[in-house]
Amino acid sequence: MFLRNAWYVGAWGTEVGRQNLLRRTLLNEPVMFWRQEDGTPVALADKCAHRHAPLSAGQLVGDAIECPYHGLTYDASGACIRVPGQSTVPPNCRVHSYPVVERYQWIWVWMGDPALANPDDIEDFHWMDHPEWRAKGELMHLKANYKLLVENLLDLSHLSFIHKTTLGTNAVAETPMQFDRSDRHVTVTRWIMDSPAPPFFQKAGGFTPEEHVDRWQHITWTPPAFVRLDIGSARANTGAVDGDRSQGFTMRNLNAITPETEKTTHYFWAQAHDFRIDEPWITDLLVQNIHEAFLEDLWIIGLQQENVDSGTTLPRIDINHDGGGLQAIRNLDRMIAEENNPAVAQAAE
Numbered sequence: 020m021f022l023r024n025a026w027y028v029g030a031w032g033t034e035v036g037r038q039n040l041l042r043r044t045l046l047n048e049p050v051m052f053w054r055q056e057d058g059t060p061v062a063l064a065d066k067c068a069h070r071h072a073p074l075s076a077g078q079l080v081g082d083a084i085e086c087p088y089h090g091l092t093y094d095a096s097g098a099c100i101r102v103p104g105q106s107t108v109p110p111n112c113r114v115h116s117y118p119v120v121e122r123y124q125w126i127w128v129w130m131g132d133p134a135l136a137n138p139d140d141i142e143d144f145h146w147m148d149h150p151e152w153r154a155k156g157e158l159m160h161l162k163a164n165y166k167l168l169v170e171n172l173l174d175l176s177h178l179s180f181i182h183k184t185t186l187g188t189n190a191v192a193e194t195p196m197q198f199d200r201s202d203r204h205v206t207v208t209r210w211i212m213d214s215p216a217p218p219f220f221q222k223a224g225g226f227t228p229e230e231h232v233d234r235w236q237h238i239t240w241t242p243p244a245f246v247r248l249d250i251g252s253a254r255a256n257t258g259a260v261d262g263d264r265s266q267g268f269t270m271r272n273l274n275a276i277t278p279e280t281e282k283t284t285h286y287f288w289a290q291a292h293d294f295r296i297d298e299p300w301i302t303d304l305l306v307q308n309i310h311e312a313f314l315e316d317l318w319i320i321g322l323q324q325e326n327v328d329s330g331t332t333l334p335r336i337d338i339n340h341d342g343g344g345l346q347a348i349r350n351l352d353r354m355i356a357e358e359n360n361p362a363v364a365q366a367a368e
């Protein structure tokens with residue numbers, strides 16, 4: 020049900036250390052994170068090969084982890100290197116070691132065949148640590164399937180309703196979008212021309228409630244569940260066909276969505292901006308506003324999941340605004356089917 024041969028964000032770099040060994044379920048698998056003495060992050064299956072106790076409840080011994088139950092000890096590659104009370108280690112005694120890369124403030128984990136892991140395939144989130152940008156974010160927990168969150172981010176017409184006191188204005192839902200897609204990406208673009216700025220944008224951009232802005236939302240999905248939003252507002256009526264971005268401010272809302280189980284999701288996100296980056300309170304204001312808006316998303320999506328779980332078999336009705344979400348989920352489902360059945364992939368070529 021999940022795309023396995025892919026990089027996912029498993030943790031913020033700040034969450035992983037040598038104290039408080041981190042256990043986190045990713046794609047239904049218990050994973051433990053820790054750092055070697057030189058700081059290199061490690062991700063191992065959090066299930067001892069002996070009797071399946073969680074290694075994350077154990078302790079580090081140098082660059083190895085000792086199981087809390089009977090003391091079997093594993094190195095960073097997952098190989099068992101010590102069995103108390105015997106001089107030899109059973110040859111197949113090891114736990115799975117996940118390829119990991121620390122990049123863009125996050126610890127990335129490859130959940131599939133380690134032989135296929137290529138760090139070059141990690142999604143571009145350079146705004147997270149680029150010197151001309153400032154980014155900050157958090158991890159939220161969603162009680163719903165991750166695809167519902169992908170759909171949510173690809174259709175921002177919900178801003179007019181769920182986020183009416185923060186990000187939304189009536190004009191958002193009334194403005195159609197343009198869609199662009201390939202097998203590997205979907206983009207959704209919307210320009211909301213010559214209309215009042217929402218409360219959050221008034222604060223961020225210094226617009227008055229009466230002032231009109233041209234506002235853009237340019238959203239890109241890439242598999243399995245990365246959604247990057249290029250958003251902003253500029254002074255209206257500049258004469259430019261699509262608005263003049265130089266007359267306003269730009270932000271990136273960066274979302275890395277990792278399934279925990281079929282019905283729960285780790286939601287890593289950050290807000291990045293390239294204006295007034297030497298004023299941390301601006302970043303904090305942006306993050307706080309988005310956090311409050313995302314709580315509204317988690318609320319409605321959690322309720323959606325409850326209704327899904329109620330066993331109803333009613334079909335879902337699609338509307339124009341669903342174009343981006345439908346295409347993204349279709350692409351993702353095709354990739355999952357191909358991964359599980361290579362014959363499907365060959366037939367498609």
Ligand code: FES
Pocket residue numbers: 067068069070071072086087088089090091
């Ligand atoms: S369960 Fe880990 S050593 Fe026995």
Ligand SMILES: [Fe+2]
Pocket residue numbers: 171177178181182312313316
């Ligand atoms: Fe939302």
